[in-house]
Amino acid sequence: MRLLIVEDEKRLALSLAKGLTAEGYAVDVVHDGREGLDRATTEPYDLVILDIMLPGLNGYRVCAALRAAGHDVPILMLTAKDGEYDEAEGLDTGADDYLTKPFSYVVLVARVKALLRRRRTAGASPVHVHGDLKVDTAARRVWLGEEEAELTAKEFSVLEHLVLRAGEVVSKADILEHVWDFAYEGDPNIVEVYVSALRRKLRADLIRTVRGAGYRLETAP
Amino acid sequence: MRLLIVEDEKRLALSLAKGLTAEGYAVDVVHDGREGLDRATTEPYDLVILDIMLPGLNGYRVCAALRAAGHDVPILMLTAKDGEYDEAEGLDTGADDYLTKPFSYVVLVARVKALLRRRRTAGASPVHVHGDLKVDTAARRVWLGEEEAELTAKEFSVLEHLVLRAGEVVSKADILEHVWDFAYEGDPNIVEVYVSALRRKLRADLIRTVRGAGYRLETAP
DNA sequence: CCTCGACGATCAGGAGTCGCATGGGACCCA
DNA sequence: TGGGTCCCATGCGACTCCTGATCGTCGAGG
Numbered sequence: 001m002r003l004l005i006v007e008d009e010k011r012l013a014l015s016l017a018k019g020l021t022a023e024g025y026a027v028d029v030v031h032d033g034r035e036g037l038d039r040a041t042t043e044p045y046d047l048v049i050l051d052i053m054l055p056g057l058n059g060y061r062v063c064a065a066l067r068a069a070g071h072d073v074p075i076l077m078l079t080a081k082d083g084e085y086d087e088a089e090g091l092d093t094g095a096d097d098y099l100t101k102p103f104s105y106v107v108l109v110a111r112v113k114a115l116l117r118r119r120r121t122a123g124a125s126p127v128h129v130h131g132d133l134k135v136d137t138a139a140r141r142v143w144l145g146e147e148e149a150e151l152t153a154k155e156f157s158v159l160e161h162l163v164l165r166a167g168e169v170v171s172k173a174d175i176l177e178h179v180w181d182f183a184y185e186g187d188p189n190i191v192e193v194y195v196s197a198l199r200r201k202l203r204a205d206l207i208r209t210v211r212g213a214g215y216r217l218e219t220a221p
Numbered sequence: 222m223r224l225l226i227v228e229d230e231k232r233l234a235l236s237l238a239k240g241l242t243a244e245g246y247a248v249d250v251v252h253d254g255r256e257g258l259d260r261a262t263t264e265p266y267d268l269v270i271l272d273i274m275l276p277g278l279n280g281y282r283v284c285a286a287l288r289a290a291g292h293d294v295p296i297l298m299l300t301a302k303d304g305e306y307d308e309a310e311g312l313d314t315g316a317d318d319y320l321t322k323p324f325s326y327v328v329l330v331a332r333v334k335a336l337l338r339r340r341r342t343a344g345a346s347p348v349h350v351h352g353d354l355k356v357d358t359a360a361r362r363v364w365l366g367e368e369e370a371e372l373t374a375k376e377f378s379v380l381e382h383l384v385l386r387a388g389e390v391v392s393k394a395d396i397l398e399h400v401w402d403f404a405y406e407g408d409p410n411i412v413e414v415y416v417s418a419l420r421r422k423l424r425a426d427l428i429r430t431v432r433g434a435g436y437r438l439e440t441a442p
Numbered sequence: 443c444c445t446c447g448a449c450g451a452t453c454a455g456g457a458g459t460c461g462c463a464t465g466g467g468a469c470c471c472a
Numbered sequence: 473t474g475g476g477t478c479c480c481a482t483g484c485g486a487c488t489c490c491t492g493a494t495c496g497t498c499g500a501g502g
Binding site for chain 2: 497
Binding site: 443445446447448449450451452453455456457458459460461462463464465466467468469470471472 | 473474475481482486488494496498500501502
């Protein structure tokens with residue numbers, strides 16, 4: 001799951017990014033509206049956290065422009081508490097939810113999770129079952145049969161991405177784009193390393209290699 | 222399409238059942254949470270309409286129990302408008318959508334249809350069937366009858382291109398352009414090589430040669 | 443009906459690519 | 473400072489892909 005934070009208050013942006021990264025999300029941060037719009041249109045984010053008061057292009061306009069361009073990525077607006085900006089206007093321009101500053105970090109995470117779950121296309125349940133594999137994306141826990149597997153954050157993210165598209169072939173480039181953030185420029189070998197780890201910790205035949213195309217999580221055992 | 226209604230207000234439950242039956246759905250009704258959970262785990266429903274305030278086991282717990290058991294049937298929650306129950310909590314436990322009482326019948330039907338549609342489009346990958354040939358482009362898998370065929374990346378690409386234009390004659394130049402780099406300058410014999418491989422791995426008469434023009438995937442056996 | 447030429451099919455082998463495993467180093471957090 | 477995660481690099485093994493050559497087949501015209 002990959003998030004974009006568009007927020008010009010750098011301290012806030014940084015602390016959010018840090019916290020959400022710790023939750024296991026891949027997080028990118030930009031500080032003005034124009035760049036936020038560029039990024040959101042070119043990179044595959046699962047959610048955008050969008051401040052309203054921004055240099056360059058304000059949050060409303062970024063939001064409206066995204067919707068106009070046909071992007072339906074969930075957008076969580078951050079509004080100032082003084083009511084100078086209207087939350088209803090935010091929802092009107094196509095935002096999915098809003099949060100009034102100041103807010104607690106716990107609330108933010110809850111909203112983010114709720115939005116991701118609500119918008120998820122492939123079955124809204126946070127629990128995915130394929131054969132004897134069970135993945136709880138909300139709790140970030142994995143079971144193989146009765147046994148729970150201990151995965152690292154990245155391992156889980158890779159597995160999550162495969163599970164969300166179970167049965168389909170997912171290319172390494174696709175996994176890279178969704179699981180790693182913008183700053184990453186390494187080679188796709190890293191995906192192989194993580195798939196290898198998942199096979200070792202789970203079961204080797206769970207993730208099939210489709211040579212020249214990518215990986216596929218097997219649905220039928 | 223088979224629906225389960227778990228709702229203890231018998232008048233409401235009955236009127237919903239009647240209406241949805243008229244829409245062409247097969248509808249079962251139960252009046253308490255425990256029985257709802259039993260039914261939902263043992264019978265194959267396409268959607269569950271679940272009231273929150275229920276005798277026996279409340280809606281949240283039914284929903285959570287279903288998810289925990291690995292069922293990903295779409296769940297539409299019915300919540301009381303007084304906010305005594307939290308809609309966010311409903312979504313947290315794994316519901317797909319919620320509706321606040323009182324609601325109009327039209328809205329309910331719309332939501333039901335939307336949920337069923339969302340599920341269908343999400344799960345369905347583009348599968349092409351021609352005679353006993355089945356090609357799943359998302360999974361990159363090919364079956365001939367019951368037997369799955371193992372194709373290499375290039376073989377699959379060539380077949381995919383033919384399948385997308387099934388019944389039409391596709392020239393070798395056309396295949397070259399789409400499957401190979403546009404800059405490819407090798408000789409067209411390469412296409413013949415791959416068609417040959419496909420015939421060997423699938424069935425010889427599946428791909429017809431049209432001398433001087435190209436190849437055609439047979440649609441009728 | 444036969445012949446010949448052009449087009450297509452098939453085969454095998456080597457070059458190159460792709461994927462896997464592994465170990466080590468950088469970094470972070472306790 | 474120590475444990476753990478994450479990323480990088482390397483070497484190996486296996487498979488794919490393409491080339492070129494030979495063989496087969498179709499069909500038009502003599």
